Amino acid sequence: VRDRCVRVTAGDARASYDVVIAPGALARLGELAAATARASRYAVIADATVASLYGNTACEALARVGPAEQFTFRQGEPSKTRETWARLSDAMLERGLGRDACVVALGGGVTGDLAGFVAATYMRGLPWIQVPTSLLAMIDASIGGKTGVDVPAGKNLVGAFLQPRAVAVDTDLLATLPPDEFRNGLAEAVKHGAICDASYFAWIEENAAGILGGDAALLPELVQRSIEIKAGVVSADPHEHGQRASLNFGHTVAHAIERATAFGIPHGQAVAVGMVAEAAIGEAAGITKAGTAARLTHALRALGLPAHIPPHLDAETLLSAASGDKKARGSRLRWALISQIGQAARSEGGEWTVEISEQTVHSVLQSGPGSA
Amino acid sequence: VRDRCVRVTAGDARASYDVVIAPGALARLGELAAATARASRYAVIADATVASLYGNTACEALARVGPAEQFTFRQGEPSKTRETWARLSDAMLERGLGRDACVVALGGGVTGDLAGFVAATYMRGLPWIQVPTSLLAMIDASIGGKTGVDVPAGKNLVGAFLQPRAVAVDTDLLATLPPDEFRNGLAEAVKHGAICDASYFAWIEENAAGILGGDAALLPELVQRSIEIKAGVVSADPHEHGQRASLNFGHTVAHAIERATAFGIPHGQAVAVGMVAEAAIGEAAGITKAGTAARLTHALRALGLPAHIPPHLDAETLLSAASGDKKARGSRLRWALISQIGQAARSEGGEWTVEISEQTVHSVLQSGPGSA
Numbered sequence: 001v002r003d004r005c006v007r008v009t010a011g012d013a014r015a016s017y018d019v020v021i022a023p024g025a026l027a028r029l030g031e032l033a034a035a036t037a038r039a040s041r042y043a044v045i046a047d048a049t050v051a052s053l054y055g056n057t058a059c060e061a062l063a064r065v066g067p068a069e070q071f072t073f074r075q076g077e078p079s080k081t082r083e084t085w086a087r088l089s090d091a092m093l094e095r096g097l098g099r100d101a102c103v104v105a106l107g108g109g110v111t112g113d114l115a116g117f118v119a120a121t122y123m124r125g126l127p128w129i130q131v132p133t134s135l136l137a138m139i140d141a142s143i144g145g146k147t148g149v150d151v152p153a154g155k156n157l158v159g160a161f162l163q164p165r166a167v168a169v170d171t172d173l174l175a176t177l178p179p180d181e182f183r184n185g186l187a188e189a190v191k192h193g194a195i196c197d198a199s200y201f202a203w204i205e206e207n208a209a210g211i212l213g214g215d216a217a218l219l220p221e222l223v224q225r226s227i228e229i230k231a232g233v234v235s236a237d238p239h240e241h242g243q244r245a246s247l248n249f250g251h252t253v254a255h256a257i258e259r260a261t262a263f264g265i266p267h268g269q270a271v272a273v274g275m276v277a278e279a280a281i282g283e284a285a286g287i288t289k290a291g292t293a294a295r296l297t298h299a300l301r302a303l304g305l306p307a308h309i310p311p312h313l314d315a316e317t318l319l320s321a322a323s324g325d326k327k328a329r330g331s332r333l334r335w336a337l338i339s340q341i342g343q344a345a346r347s348e349g350g351e352w353t354v355e356i357s358e359q360t361v362h363s364v365l366q367s368g369p370g371s372a
Numbered sequence: 373v374r375d376r377c378v379r380v381t382a383g384d385a386r387a388s389y390d391v392v393i394a395p396g397a398l399a400r401l402g403e404l405a406a407a408t409a410r411a412s413r414y415a416v417i418a419d420a421t422v423a424s425l426y427g428n429t430a431c432e433a434l435a436r437v438g439p440a441e442q443f444t445f446r447q448g449e450p451s452k453t454r455e456t457w458a459r460l461s462d463a464m465l466e467r468g469l470g471r472d473a474c475v476v477a478l479g480g481g482v483t484g485d486l487a488g489f490v491a492a493t494y495m496r497g498l499p500w501i502q503v504p505t506s507l508l509a510m511i512d513a514s515i516g517g518k519t520g521v522d523v524p525a526g527k528n529l530v531g532a533f534l535q536p537r538a539v540a541v542d543t544d545l546l547a548t549l550p551p552d553e554f555r556n557g558l559a560e561a562v563k564h565g566a567i568c569d570a571s572y573f574a575w576i577e578e579n580a581a582g583i584l585g586g587d588a589a590l591l592p593e594l595v596q597r598s599i600e601i602k603a604g605v606v607s608a609d610p611h612e613h614g615q616r617a618s619l620n621f622g623h624t625v626a627h628a629i630e631r632a633t634a635f636g637i638p639h640g641q642a643v644a645v646g647m648v649a650e651a652a653i654g655e656a657a658g659i660t661k662a663g664t665a666a667r668l669t670h671a672l673r674a675l676g677l678p679a680h681i682p683p684h685l686d687a688e689t690l691l692s693a694a695s696g697d698k699k700a701r702g703s704r705l706r707w708a709l710i711s712q713i714g715q716a717a718r719s720e721g722g723e724w725t726v727e728i729s730e731q732t733v734h735s736v737l738q739s740g741p742g743s744a
Contacts, residue, residue, distance in 0.1 A: 082458055086523075086530075093525035121493070124520060124531045125611075148496060151458075153465035159496045160532060239497075 004224045008231040010145060010238040015163045021224050025170035029061035037127045037165040039102035042068035043092050045115035046106040047075035050133055058106050080110050080150050088118050099123045108134040109141035116147030120160035130167045135185025138169045139226035144234040161239060171220045184268020186303045189222055192229040195246050198342025200225050208302035245352040246344035248336040250275030256322035260313055272305040280369035282337040284360050289340040293369055308368060315365035376596045380603040382517060382610040387535045393596050397542035398426060401433035409499045409537040411474035414440035415464050417487035418478040419447035422505055430478050452482050452522050460490050475500040481513035488519030492532035502539045507557025510541045511598035516606040533611060543592045556640025558675045561594055563647060564601040567618050570714025572597050580674035617724040618716035620708040622647030628694035632685055644677040652741035654709040656732050661712035665741055687737035
């Protein structure tokens with residue numbers, strides 16, 4: 001069986017790289033490193049939980065190319081700070097890693113962001129390889145070269161763009177993911193179909209039960225198709241000046257929910273609910289085909305995901321959470337919507353986001369989209 | 373009179389930019405910003421001393437394009453830390469600057485490194501403009517896109533490469549520089565001639581008295597020729613994989629002197645002494661034409677710069693300061709030498725640095741090069 005492989009072309013040719021998708025890819029990490037990022041030493045950055053599960057396998061696989069050492073931090077988003085970044089960098093300096101080293105980010109989205117920012121800034125930049133271990137990281141966070149940390153003013157406000165040399169996606173790792181975390185990743189897969197590919201969306205609808213059950217024949221296909229979509233968007237717009245905004249479908253409401261609940265609702269669930277709400281907003285504004293919110297609701301529920309906004313979050317609360325941050329920067333809220341399943345909406349001027357009257361948004365959020 | 377202008381081509385065309393050299397360039401900063409980095413707001417980063425001298429002029433000049441605000445820090449290398457970088461970033465976030473802002477680095481080398489690193493990492497990267505105010509920053513630090521901060525393990529170990537959109541060199545500012553600081557900058561000009569351009573070196577020798585006296589006809593010429601040399605080297609090797617190492621001529625000994633004196637000797641003086649010592653090492657190793665160290669000594673003294681290693685720094689002290697750091701990283705000391713005035717030395721394999729036996733280095737340092 002040949003490995004599944006997706007090419008990401010980010011900006012110029014030198015920044016292009018392959019995403020290799022294969023069961024057992026972790027144990028073959030050495031091959032990939034030898035081919036794409038030969039280095040005198042490898043710094044494997046992982047949170048303590050992932051390190052205990054996969055750290056040794058990664059280091060043993062890399063050892064055939066060069067010595068590999070682990071650098072760990074405490075699991076979770078609260079670790080994604082400048083302080084953890086500084087501590088990891090200093091630990092690598094103390095161990096004497098030089099400009100000929102390579103960083104390996106082993107873990108979920110937090111690890112990729114943090115390890116990528118270490119790589120982007122260590123001695124003005126080291127090459128790095130991503131090894132995503134969660135479904136969300138595999139199909140979303142590990143594609144696109146965004147790195148960074150959270151600061152008091154907000155999430156991801158300090159960071160850098162740095163494309164990795166390669167991404168190794170080991171679909172075997174999905175079997176050990178907690179079911180909640182697995183479902184959270186599926187929300188982004190639904191989004192990929194919704195913004196770009198109607199036939200992929202239909203395939204997810206048809207195979208929802210098998211996907212949710214972790215069918216080993218379906219998951220690599222899902223991972224590959226989602227990565228192809230994300231890679232296509234990133235390749236067209238590596239620095240987020242245009243099309244990349246379409247990936248924010250569902251995320252304006254999702255971020256409002258996360259902020260209003262102090263991140264008490266997992267990202268995937270917030271995105272699921274957010275897509276339904278934004279489809280309803282689009283329908284009310286005459287941008288989105290009627291019935292789209294209902295179809296999204298059906299698909300998300302079949303994947304074990306919620307589709308309606310928790311009742312205690314009223315329209316005022318969400319609107320102020322959504323627009324507060326923007327208003328502080330003197331700019332207005334813009335929405336990345338879809339015109340129908342499989343197609344991102346574009347303005348007459350060709351923009352990937354639109355403004356929607358606050359009244360329309362308010363009345364849709366008030367009516368409880370997705371609860372029907 | 374047309375402005376002097378040097379083009380830096382760093383990597384790909386999008387990263388190319390102009391260095392504009394002109395008396396009064398600071399007051400015309402708005403024009404340059406409008407042409408190269410139009411933004412909704414400008415963040416002028418400067419140390420408190422430079423801000424009090426030139427901050428208002430810069431902001432007024434920029435105001436014709438967009439509102440400009442000052443962000444300041446305490447003068448000096450001890451400020452070049454992750455903490456100052458974080459404080460500046462947070463202050464900009466608090467004032468609500470977004471992705472459509474532009475950073476202006478107004479000051480010497482410390483400011484360029486620090487403000488550049490803020491620009492490289494603020495919301496994953498803002499455009500920036502450099503306005504160097506010291507001779508050293510004009511002809512060296514502001515060309516090449518190196519940004520970064522010092523950390524406990526050493527100087528400049530955390531940072532990024534980010535080419536600015538433009539560099540504005542106002543040669544009028546040289547008139548207000550303290551004489552010591554002006555002479556320190558001249559050491560790098562001598563280095564540029566020594567590694568790249570024999571006729572420029574000879575021009576400096578002939579005009580040493582006028583240059584040292586601040587002759588307004590000579591300084592723009594000196595600044596331009598040095599920038600052309602630095603820009604040529606950086607354009608050939610933007611990420612320091614080869615030729616850029618030639619800029620380190622004199623710097624191996626200079627860094628050893630700085631470390632051994634806990635940075636008690638200014639960088640320019642250390643580089644002056646370092647060039648003479650490294651020319652002598654090259655002569656002893658049969659790499660550098662005989663008489664080169666003597667010619668460098670003569671030129672440096674004519675510019676009011678020292679040429680001999682302070683007597684209290686013996687060979688053992690310097691060697692261990694020079695190699696300690698390298699040994700910790702498992703690598704060996706390599707030297708960027710010249711074959712004669714005007715020409716960097718290259719190894720038979722084409723490399724820009726060579727290894728020299730510790731015995732040769734020791735005996736040269738022992739003999740007190742430059743003191744003759």
